[in-house]
Amino acid sequence: MRARQQVVSWFEQKDWKPFRFQRQAWNAYLDGQSGLIHATTGTGKTYAAWMGAIIEALAERSQTPPIATSETKVKKRTSTRRKTGPRLRVLWLTPLRALAADTLNALQAPVQDLGLPWTIETRTSDTSASTRARQRKTLPTALITTPESLSLQLTHADAADQFSDLRLVIVDEWHELLSTKRGVQTELGLARLRRWHPNLRTWGLSATLGNIDQAMRYLLGGDGNENSCPDSVPVSSVGGHGVLIEGARRKRFVVDSMIPKSIERFPWAGHMGMRQADAVVKQLDHVQSSLVFTNTRSQTEAWYQEILKRRPEWAGQVALHHGSLDRKTRSWVEDGLREGKLKCVVCTSSLDLGVDFSPVERVFQVGSPKGVARLLQRAGRSGHAPGQNSCVTCIPTHALQLIELAAARDAISQRSLEGRQPVACPLDLLAQHAVTIAVGGGFRPDDLFDEVRQTKSYQSLTRQEWNWVLEFITTGGEALRAYPDYSKVRIDDEGLYRVDDRRISLRHRLSVGTIVSDASLTVQFLKGPKLGTIEESFLSKINPGDQFIFAGRQVELVFVRDSKVWVRRAKKLGNVRIPRWMGGRMPLSSQLATAVRQKLDEAANDEFLGPEMLALKPLLRIQEKWSYIPRLGELLIERTKSRQGHHLFFYPFAGRLVHEGLAALVAYRLSRQVPITFTISVNDYGFELFSPTRALLDQVITTQLFRTEGVVEDIEACMNAAEMGKRQFREVAHIAGLVFPGYPGNRKSAHQLQASTGLLYDVFTNYDPDNLLLKQAQQEVLELQLEQTRLMSTLHALQSSLVILRDIPRFSPLGFPLMVDRLRQRISSEKLSDRIRRMQESLEKAAGPV
Known part of the structure; x- marks a missing residue:
């Protein structure tokens, strides 16, 4: 009881009060349960999942010493970052690198204030080589990492020992992973950890998801029979081995649209809504800190330029953020948002997820969000604290998108959210995982088959398919068995499938993952820093001397050498291009499409409800007439x-x-x-x-x-x-x-x-x-x-x-x-x-x- 009271007191010192769903999550964890916490963005999911482990650690300290005094706290905060602590107990999986640093700050605060001798670190592709080398020897008490980094950990023969004290795995933003092969990769990693720790507790965090029951089943694997709890009360529901906890729904979302002064009755798409740029900038004048979301990286680059063109005095207060920018640039932008130093950041889905930027007052969405859940997720970046409203203003890029924006608001009010459909039995990833385990010490076919089938994604895996995978990784299959390079795994005298070749092991570690994109090259100034990466397909369309906009700067291509694109600042401003990245076209979700049909049905019955539909009335009158x-x-x-x-x-x-x-x-x-x-x-x-x-x-x-x-x-x-x-x-x-x-x-x-x-x-x-x-x-x-x-x-x-x-x-x-x-x-x-x-x-x- 004292440990729980210490945590409650820590909340009170922050002028917070634990929500009922947070307490329920702590209790469920301490009872040895696993489950999923489904709560609106900005309502405290992080501490709902984290503080159970903190209470457990506080209770385990024999003759727990008093909470550290403020003087002691200062010393702890100013001490060196790396210190000796318990071995790895908590593994926190996150889908985005941007989330790792923000999560680290959130997790460290109660650990330091409550005097726990824990070390907490991150490990992603952005982690330095020296830190990764140190972590190979000793993992911190809590590690924040990605599904890919977990798979890399499993390629080491001592992985079981490294994870020997593991008690808890937390999967953040599970809804984002669920419908991708990265989600399946997470399932496979969890299955291996559960093999070593049958009582391992697993908790997922999710928001804005329609098929939450199915999401929990895929997270927990096995044959559990989970049940959801009623929407009306935020209580938990315990099934076969899962607890679904619904968070407090006190979050209020304010969604409005920036309706153009004149509506084209014959609209067309493709001009990225720049006609609205003046109106957007006037709105930004009255906001201390904001995010402007776009659906593509190209739009991000273009809108950043348009904003600065209209407000050049904002240079240094306006930034852009997307996944192709250099890590240092992204980190600078994220820190600037946290500290309230940036007035506006133009971004893509790289800042979609649960990053806590408390100073952000307002969110703008350029173009249709194409999905109800996506709009809620982005709106939640503002008012990112319990009790605060999340405000989003939608900026249509052509007139017909006003229907989608009106439909999205209706769907939000009805809580009609999209589900994410899991990926079923991808054999390419299974082959990769089998080689991963073979590199990490080897496996016996029957054992790994049973382990893999504990995941929901591979529950339907047949023996015939499994035997095909084994044949593929050992010989290359029917067509490639004559080529030694495809015979990666050998069977030793004891029937163990192993990889002994160091070259094969190295190449496999460098290829682990499911994110496959067009080949990218690093963009770097001749005399200056790296800017980020652009896809080779864009580079093939330009020549030395051509200019393009990237990372908010207008640059001139000098030459390409050693897998790098060397550029310099463009001196004479001329015709410029904006790089195009693959995967920019998002389709309308089924829920939003249904809501659009409903709005048109209302209009056909002469009901024009809401400002967007009233603005479209002349257009729809012509549609009806002609x-x-x-x-x-x-x-x-x-x-x-x-x-x-x-x-x-x-x-x-x-x-x-x-x-x-x-x-x-x-x-x-x-x-x-x-x-x-x-x-x-x-x-x-x-x-x-x-x-x-x-x-x-x-x-x-x-x-x-x-x-x-x-x-x-x-x-x-x-x-x-x-x-x-x-x-x-x-x-x-x-x-x-x-x-x-x-x-x-x-x-x-x-x-x-x-x-x-x-x-x-x-x-x-x-x-x-x-x-x-x-x-x-x-x-x-x-x-x-x-x-x-x-x-x-x-x-x-x-x-x-x-x-x-x-x-x-x-x-x-x-x-x-x-x-x-x-x-x-x-x-x-x-x-x-x-x-x-x-x-x-x-x-x-x-x-x-x-």
């Missing part, structure tokens, strides 16, 4: 003819990725009726099929276009499935260890890696067509690039929808942005903007005054 506003349960198809040809517009409102597959499928099925060629464009609301001749739509629309039979076969026939599979195979091959990206400072180029994986893909296709990695790549194409599950659900919905076919004399407000997206594929940006302006003027003239 075409139709689709209601719930309806599919609108528009048909029109222009001087260029014939246009078909479909509006399923299912998100960009689904529409890419659906457009190709519909085009293919139409072309099988009468030979015809289509050009396709898509966005989150629908897709356009453009053709030189009129498509015979009426005859087949009700029976053929949306049937679910033969969907996979038709998609493979109508899309370049082989090329898409080959691209996806690059990631699979990298994770499985089929290709080696190179040593630090001597990384292979993107062209070299593409050539290697392309050759392997062709070899497997021709000589080992049943290769399971090939099949995995093909399945990932369908699920990741086309969202097959959601595509099938959309087809089922369309089969029962009432089809509204409208022949219209000209482009409607919903169809105009789709037509522009198609034009963008073949017209330069300068000519495109001029042409769009002329078309808008013509349509506005036809529409008449507002």
Whole structure:
């Protein structure tokens, strides 16, 4: 009891009071339970998970000495960072490097104030080589690290000894990991730790998640039967071996929109909302500290420049933050936010998660957040303390996004949050993990099979698949057994699978992980610091002397040498480019898409609720007058003819990725009726099929276009499935260890890696067509690039929808942005903007005054 009171007293010294859910988490931990804490951002999840271990340590001290005096505390705070303490007891896993430093500060405060002789450190890719070398000998009492670093720890033969005193694993931001291979990597690491410690307590922290029960099952593994607790009360629910604790829901989110003074009735996407920059800067004038979120790194660079262009006197008070910046730059920005020295930081998802920047008063979201949970997560960066409101202002980049912003606010009020679907049985990662354990001392096949099947992701793993993985890591498989480089693991005389070759061990450690991106090169001044990294694909499009903007600076390319891009400050300002990074297009989530349909249904019934919908009333009036506003349960198809040809517009409102597959499928099925060629464009609301001749739509629309039979076969026939599979195979091959990206400072180029994986893909296709990695790549194409599950659900919905076919004399407000997206594929940006302006003027003239 005294230990608990010490912790409560520490809260009181901070003018805090422990929430009920925090006390429940401490009690559950002390009772030997594992579970998941689901609480709104900024309500105290960190201390809910952490203080149970602190109470346990305080209680274990024999004849616990009194709490350190203030004089003693000062001495502790000013002592050297590294001190002798108990061996590793707590492992804290975090998905982002930016979270590690912030978490370290939060965890250290009660440890120091309560006089515990614990050491707490971080270990990420940003950790110095000297610190990593020291940690190889002795781990701190609490280690904050990433899933990749945990896997690296498991490659050492003494890993079991290093983790011998481990009692608790905390997985932060579990919702962020759940639907990725990094989440599966976490599951595999936890399974190994539980093998050594069957009573290991595991706690996850999560916010803004719809499928919280499933999330807990995947975190805890095994065969637990967890139950969620009622939404109305923040109490815990104990299942077979899991406790789900709902946090106090006192957090209030204030969501508003920055509505433009004039609304384009024929909007188009692509200009990144810069017309709103003046209004944004005026709002920033009245805020002490703020975050401006964008959806891509390119937008971050562009908005940073726009803000400084309008307020040059803010130089030094405005910064930018994204994952490609140099570590020192990112750390400087994070420290500046914590200390309240920065007025504004333009950022991407690199600051999405639970980083505590208490001075931040307000958050701005540029463009649609594309998901309800993502908007809540970003809003939570402001008012990041119990009892404070989180405020976010959304900045539409084109008029139709106002519907999404109004829909997002409705979904938040109804707590309709997206779930994150786990990844099922990725064999590329399983092969990597098996080599990891083989490097770390070896394994027996039956033992590791049983261990791996304790994870939810591999619960369906068959003996046949496991035997295939064993064959793959020992011989390279059917097609590669003649090449020694692919025989990584050997079987010793006792039947133990081991890696004895030091070269193989080194290369494997350098390749551990699931994050695969385009090859990147370091950008560095000729005389000055590193700026960060850019992808090789962008670099291939520029020449020495060309200028580009990166890390908020306008630089000139001098030369590329030794895997580095050497630049200097641009003296003569001219035409500049902004680097493009892969993976910038996020589709509309299913929850937000449903909410958008609801807002349109209201508008069709002449209900324009909220400022966003009122602002869109003139646009939607034109849509209704010239075409139709689709209601719930309806599919609108528009048909029109222009001087260029014939246009078909479909509006399923299912998100960009689904529409890419659906457009190709519909085009293919139409072309099988009468030979015809289509050009396709898509966005989150629908897709356009453009053709030189009129498509015979009426005859087949009700029976053929949306049937679910033969969907996979038709998609493979109508899309370049082989090329898409080959691209996806690059990631699979990298994770499985089929290709080696190179040593630090001597990384292979993107062209070299593409050539290697392309050759392997062709070899497997021709000589080992049943290769399971090939099949995995093909399945990932369908699920990741086309969202097959959601595509099938959309087809089922369309089969029962009432089809509204409208022949219209000209482009409607919903169809105009789709037509522009198609034009963008073949017209330069300068000519495109001029042409769009002329078309808008013509349509506005036809529409008449507002």
